[in-house]
Amino acid sequence: xxxxxxxxxxxxxxxxxxxxxxxxxxxxxxxxxxxxxxxxxxxxxxxxxxxxxxxxxxxxxxxxxxxxxxxxxxxxxxxxxxxxxxxxxxxxxxxxxxxxxxxxxxxxxxxxxxxxxxxxxxxxxxxxxxxxxxxxxxxxxxxxxxxxxxxxxxxxxxxxxxxxxxxxxxxxxxxxxxxxxxxxxxxxxxxxxxxxxxxxxxxxxxxxxxxxxxxxxxxxxxxxxxxxxxxxxxxxxxxxxxxxxxxxxxxxxxxxxxxxxxxxxxxxxxxxxxxxxxxxxxxxxxxxxxxxxxxxxxxxxxxxxxxxxxxxxxxxxxxxxxxxxxxxxxxxxxxxxxxxxxxxxxxxxxxxxxxxxxxxxxxxxxxxxxxxxxxxxxxxxxxxxxxxxxxxxxxxxxxxxxxxxx
Numbered sequence: 001x002x003x004x005x006x007x008x009x010x011x012x013x014x015x016x017x018x019x020x021x022x023x024x025x026x027x028x029x030x031x032x033x034x035x036x037x038x039x040x041x042x043x044x045x046x047x048x049x050x051x052x053x054x055x056x057x058x059x060x061x062x063x064x065x066x067x068x069x070x071x072x073x074x075x076x077x078x079x080x081x082x083x084x085x086x087x088x089x090x091x092x093x094x095x096x097x098x099x100x101x102x103x104x105x106x107x108x109x110x111x112x113x114x115x116x117x118x119x120x121x122x123x124x125x126x127x128x129x130x131x132x133x134x135x136x137x138x139x140x141x142x143x144x145x146x147x148x149x150x151x152x153x154x155x156x157x158x159x160x161x162x163x164x165x166x167x168x169x170x171x172x173x174x175x176x177x178x179x180x181x182x183x184x185x186x187x188x189x190x191x192x193x194x195x196x197x198x199x200x201x202x203x204x205x206x207x208x209x210x211x212x213x214x215x216x217x218x219x220x221x222x223x224x225x226x227x228x229x230x231x232x233x234x235x236x237x238x239x240x241x242x243x244x245x246x247x248x249x250x251x252x253x254x255x256x257x258x259x260x261x262x263x264x265x266x267x268x269x270x271x272x273x274x275x276x277x278x279x280x281x282x283x284x285x286x287x288x289x290x291x292x293x294x295x296x297x298x299x300x301x302x303x304x305x306x307x308x309x310x311x312x313x314x315x316x317x318x319x320x321x322x323x324x325x326x327x328x329x330x331x332x333x334x335x336x337x338x339x340x341x342x343x344x345x346x347x348x349x350x351x352x353x354x355x356x357x358x359x360x361x362x363x364x365x366x367x368x369x370x371x372x373x374x375x376x377x378x379x380x381x382x383x384x385x386x387x388x389x390x391x392x393x394x395x396x397x398x399x400x401x402x403x404x405x406x
Contacts, residue, residue: 009072016080023049024086032085034370035260035378040123040165046087047120056118057094064102064110065118071306075299082252092124092162093117097170100187100236104228113168113189125166127157127190127214128237129388134159137172137237137390138182142216144173151175151188151226153196153219159388163199163212166192176231187233189225196220206377241390248385249326251296257333258289264340264371275340288332295325317402320395327385327392338379344372345379 005013028042038046050056051065058074060066069077081088089095098117101109116122133139142155153173163169169190176184190197196219202211228236262285265276275281302318338345386392400406 012073013076016077020084020086038087043087044120047089051119056089064114071303075303079252083256085256090120092126096240097124100240104236122167123165124168125160125163127169127171129159131158140172142173144175149223151221153216153221155216157214160212160214163214172233172237182234184231185233186230187227187236188221190221194219205380249299249322254292254329254333261337268340292329317398320398324392324395330385331382334379334382338375341372341375344368345375
């Protein structure tokens with residue numbers, strides 16, 4: 001594959017851009033243009049609009065409700081959503097659990113869960129990280145013991161994103177405590193309404209309710225909710241995390257934020273001059289743009305490799321590069337946005353999603369520019385990006401093993 005877009009791919013980009021412009025609800029678009037996360041209702045509404053068009057699951061094959069796009073088309077679609085900006089299809093459904101069920105699930109599981117995932121009739125969350133088993137995920141201790149037709153689950157998950165909204169959770173549980181660290185783990189699907197599940201909020205530094213603790217006390221999970229083979233859940237986890245890291249490059253999102261940053265710099269004055277004339281500041285902006293261009297070229301190489309090996313379930317270790325650099329760039333842009341806002345960045349903004357604490361101040365343009373509200377909170381919240389999805393240190397270990405044989 002040539003590392004340039006073909007005429008057909010350019011036409012596809014124009015089609016996607018036109019559809020988003022014509023169908024994205026104005027309120028959702030306005031909220032995201034201000035740098036805020038969409039509400040749960042807005043995410044659901046937009047995914048259902050995409051599902052009617054057949055675009056809710058870009059990576060899924062046609063037989064399961066996906067559009068059957070090439071890897072390049074999927075990348076273009078995701079990028080255009082970020083550039084708009086518009087909500088992406090819910091990652092827990094579409095990029096994480098859905099692909100695992102397609103790859104490892106049985107016929108009954110596919111028929112039961114996939115259509116509802118597509119239309120966001122069920123909101124899923126991810127039960128992986130635990131106290132003491134976050135970056136080192138294989139160290140998890142949540143147990144599942146087989147009793148008749150059920151698995152009995154006991155343990156705790158933490159940093160569970162948006163569990164307060166979830167109807168279902170996909171879990172990694174230890175089913176053979178005598179096995180080696182990365183063995184004896186299984187992948188379960190659990191209804192969040194099952195007795196014995198408790199969700200407790202973790203309020204993040206900016207006051208948002210985005211993550212949670214989830215406790216399991218003798219939770220009965222039907223045996224048919226095991227995905228794949230008992231004690232081989234680590235295969236599902238590796239497959240899922242490979243898909244997740246590909247999306248964490250987020251080139252389109254970084255490009256949209258850099259464009260916003262440049263606009264802010266042109267309108268913000270420091271010592272009587274626009275910030276865009278500050279050589280030191282703009283040098284940092286240019287450096288991030290160069291890094292983003294290099295990241296995009298790496299993404300396109302990954303796309304080229306994937307298109308040469310269609311249908312491969314083997315995780316590409318290069319996705320670790322995308323995860324590391326993509327999150328570093330996002331953090332760098334958030335830092336420059338906060339610097340551009342200066343003291344205005346500390347004016348409290350709207351927390352992520354729904355359920356956060358109340359705003360400290362109303363969003364009053366006499367207090368600060370509308371683009372400045374909450375930027376400090378975003379900066380601090382985004383420190384997590386180099387940790388979740390497998391920390392960047394773990395990604396470097398994966399790369400060392402794959403590329404250097406260490």
